[in-house]
Amino acid sequence: MIADARPLQPEFVPGDVRHREGEVDALTSGLQPITVGRKTEPVLLHGPSGTGKTCIARHAVDRLRSEVVDLDTQYVNCWEDYTRFKMLYRVLEGIDRALNVHRQSTPRDELVDRLRDALDDPYVIVLDEVDQLEEKDVLYDLYRTSGLSLVLVANREEELFSELSERLVSRLHTATRIRFDRYGMDELIGILEDRVRWGLREDCIDHEQLTRIAEAAAGDARIAIGILRAAAREADGRRVKKITDDLIEEGVPEAKAEIRQKHVQKLTEHQRVLYDVIVERGEIAPGELYDVYCERVDGPKSRRMVRNHLQKMQRYNLVRAEGESRSRTYSPTS
């Protein structure tokens, strides 16, 4: 059934992006100055997840690189590299200047200095999930670096700006902002059709089934593709030739579980224990959660640290917190 698995992968960037022509044009013209060797004002892409922000950022940058000689580019996911140090390290990696910085004990601004010294060619950085950055001020350091062009990707614009310092907000005022809305049904089906054509053998899925997937995905292309991938994989496993409604129905929770599983793997031992307890109990009060956690673990951390862990798991969308202060309970996200 699966002829080519790549178009079904979440990271896949199609050579030609569907239904986002306007956004692509806006981004391309925002990056226009680079083609004549100048740096650009930052471009901010914002909108819900699965609306193509990352995809289009990568697509536009790829295309730019084919037009401009000596253009350096780098993609950084700030969810994974969320500290100042890690993020800057990745940025330096993009121009091969990360060598010899394997140490953490690099003087505070050495990384920024090194970046400024090293830049002679124009450099475009895509900062994905930029709202996950712990220390947003590092954006200001990047902003002030000449020759550096920033493409920022965030879920919610207002939330991002509320966490930025005064000077950054005023700087980013001039930024090109491009808003992404959820895909409509027809758009989502169109995206799925492409992936089916590129990735699956012919006639293994009908328009009706694609419609079902699009419905279940609620405008989120990443989930839609995830469902398609899960269903196709399962069909291969069972050696059937067609994707049926049953397979899609099973694919829905699997696609969501897959995203969750990725995050669970990144948890530390202590975080994992907390997560397991919350999943077992379904819903649990903070005090009880802490008691159970202490019983299960050698050398339990302080309550405060546990709260940090719980916050992190909320960011990862693994755990939901409901209520304030005394009435707070934690539960797993379904």
Add this chain to the structure above:
DNA sequence: CCTCCACTGGAAGATCGGGAAG
């Protein structure tokens, strides 16, 4: 209404680990 107290999240400072400088 008032008081109690479990709970939250910010701030400050202690501690650890690893690499650099002396």
Add this chain to the structure above:
DNA sequence: CTTCCCGATCTTCCAGTGGAGG
């Protein structure tokens, strides 16, 4: 070798919040 430095992690302290119960 020791000392210093830095980021990461963790603890301690605390003001603020809001439900429970006089």
